[in-house]
Amino acid sequence: MTPFRAWYAPPGFSVGPEEVAQGAVVLDGPGGVEGPGYEYAALPEPRLLEVMGILRRAWSAGIADIRLSRVVEAVDRVAGRLLEPGDRLREEALLAVEAFSGFSPPMAEAVLDGMARSWMREGVWDLIRSEFPDPGVLDGFCPGPAGDETRAAGFPLTFHLGAGTVPGVATTSLIRSLLVGSSVILKPGEGDIPLPVLFAQGLEEEDPELAKRIAVFYWPVNESGRTETVLNAADLAVVYGGDETVRWVRERLPPHVPLRAYRHRMGFGLVGRGALSSDDEGSAGGRSSARAAALSVAIFDQRGCVSPHVFLVETGGEVTPEEWAVNLGTALEEVERTLPSGSLTLEEGAAIQQLRGAAELAESMGEGTVLHGGKDGSWTVRFVPGGTVAPSCLGRTVRVIPVQDMEESLETLKAWMPYLQTVGMAGLDDRLPVLAEALARMGVSRITPLVGMPWPRSWWHHDGSGPLRDLVRWTDVEGGGTVS
Structure with missing residues (x-):
């Protein structure tokens, strides 16, 4: 070649x-x-x-x-x-x-x-x-x-x-x-x-x-x-x-x-109880939101600044956060058939195996669960009650953290404020205005449905500013003189 x-x-x-x-x-x-x-x-x-x-x-x-x-x-x-x-x-x-x-x-x-x-x-x-x-x-x-x-x-x-x-x-x-x-x-x-x-x-x-x-x-x-x-x-x-x-x-x-x-930067998802219906096919169904989340994780093999690393999932829905995590694993396996994962570096592969080992040990002690695609599998979902928000080791690896109330849970994001960018949402409906305001004050520059995370609008404010206006200098002519 x-x-x-x-x-x-x-x-x-x-x-x-x-x-x-x-x-x-x-x-x-x-x-x-x-x-x-x-x-x-x-x-x-x-x-x-x-x-x-x-x-x-x-x-x-x-x-x-x-x-x-x-x-x-x-x-x-x-x-x-x-x-x-x-x-x-x-x-x-x-x-x-x-x-x-x-x-x-x-x-x-x-x-x-x-x-x-x-x-x-x-x-x-x-x-x-x-x-x-x-x-x-x-x-x-x-x-x-x-x-x-x-x-x-x-x-x-x-x-x-x-x-x-x-x-x-x-x-x-x-x-x-x-x-x-x-x-x-x-x-x-x-x-x-x-x-x-x-x-x-x-x-x-x-x-x-x-x-x-x-x-x-x-x-x-x-x-x-x-x-x-x-x-x-x-x-x-x-x-x-x-x-x-x-x-x-x-x-x-x-x-x-x-x-x-x-x-x-890193993205994350907020899944409200409104998206945790037992209805399989409805737009708010638990599996529907899990499929959207899986696709957002898979695109770019999770390397993009828009890619989600963590999902905060509310309790109190018909589908529990742990069941939603299982749905997410199933959806990632399905996505793998149509958008297979690419190559991992040795460092990425070693980090994933280390994470899985630690998660399996924690699971044996009753601390959460871990799901993955097997020895050669390319995705990992870790369900972590009481877990903390942190970037993943990539390779389609995510944490699912159950929360009782989404507004209160935003406190867990504050440690990562300088790195937050895209937030994918599902099932939050009438609470969106309050949550959006809180996220804006934390520096989040983009809030979108889960399925929209990988592909921002053409006019998005990249990292919170105008990408074209950042590239220009302005000249003003004052006093009523005509140049044009």
């Missing part, structure tokens, strides 16, 4: 043979079996600055020519190709996403389809209009308050540093900067190399002028000198990653370069 080329260089820049290095994805952890090979551009720091110079010149030359509507249409065409069976981009993306992420083929297809749909014109315009009621401010000055005029403009050159945990996230980040008119240099994480590279290739085919504003280069995380060089030469940094990564970047950014950080 030909190694994947892990870069996209803007027109006018060529990577020399002596600058190409070899890498390989390790799907089974250090010392494990290597996955697909790839080639990356091991550019010296002066050469990275050369790329950034090309991107800046492209931004300066084209800022008045490439209108927002043109960007939306170009992105839509590439997204359509990624959804079109038989198209080269789609076929290459399916194979590469599976190989680099370790997802099973059905999961790779589900993730590609979900991501590409979010890049289609309808969703993109929804996002734009939700943050800019008059999208014209991204093309030029428009009427503002008190007879003044205002304009929003992207930074000339934005550096995006991806995490690599979920394929497509880096591409979404890249698209956001294109929408506000910035040039972009993107370093994806290893697990998310293919999609931004293929997206950039597709964009070059659909709109060569717009593609001049993009560069995608991967380099290993231990080659931090390259990262520091780009950070120091960019106008804005957008970073995805854990606390350690964000801290590292913040310490090295020049004071004049703003940082937009998307830290690792």
Whole structure:
């Protein structure tokens, strides 16, 4: 198999043979079996600055020519190709996403389809209009308050540093900067190399002028000198990653370069007694909510910031929390048939086995129960009366904690307030307004039905802020002068 080329260089820049290095994805952890090979551009720091110079010149030359509507249409065409069976981009993306992420083929297809749909014109315009009621401010000055005029403009050159945990996230980040008119240099994480590279290739085919504003280069995380060089030469940094990564970047950014950080987060579910009916098929049935919860756990193999790690389940329903946990295990086994789990690292596999062993010991002592898919099974449900909220070890591993009253149970979440993001709900109905207010005060940025957890609306406030407004600078013209 030909190694994947892990870069996209803007027109006018060529990577020399002596600058190409070899890498390989390790799907089974250090010392494990290597996955697909790839080639990356091991550019010296002066050469990275050369790329950034090309991107800046492209931004300066084209800022008045490439209108927002043109960007939306170009992105839509590439997204359509990624959804079109038989198209080269789609076929290459399916194979590469599976190989680099370790997802099973059905999961790779589900993730590609979900991501590409979010890049289609309808969703993109929804996002734009939700943050800019008059999208014209991204093309030029428009009427503002008190007879003044205002304009929003992207930074000339934005550096995006991806995490690599979920394929497509880096591409979404890249698209956001294109929408506000910035040039972009993107370093994806290893697990998310293919999609931004293929997206950039597709964009070059659909709109060569717009593609001049993009560069995608991967380099290993231990080659931090390259990262520091780009950070120091960019106008804005957008970073995805854990606390350690964000801290590292913040310490090295020049004071004049703003940082937009998307830290690792975790989701959780709240299942009220209204969803714990013994009715099997009804929309509020105990098994219906368990199926929705199982799908939310399974999508992205639980790697997403939207993925649930814990479910708080109320007592007092026709179905007990423990019975609901059994239903969840059954549903996870069913999902496994249609969306099989992907590869685990050695560390993840060891953590799951350790958790199961400890849970089985606790079960033998009368402290909760544990359900899982067997020795080679890929899911684990631990029912823990009196348990605490904590992130799972992934691998479709969740805790189910029974609670008497949902409002009071929110106290157990406070220790994790800085990491809370998406909350899936079922069976809370008339209590939703009170619970939503309490969750908002805790910093939760998204509340949705259980089944909606994996796929946010296109206009969602990512980690509580507007993802496009975070990428622009505003200019106001006061005093009644007319610019537009």
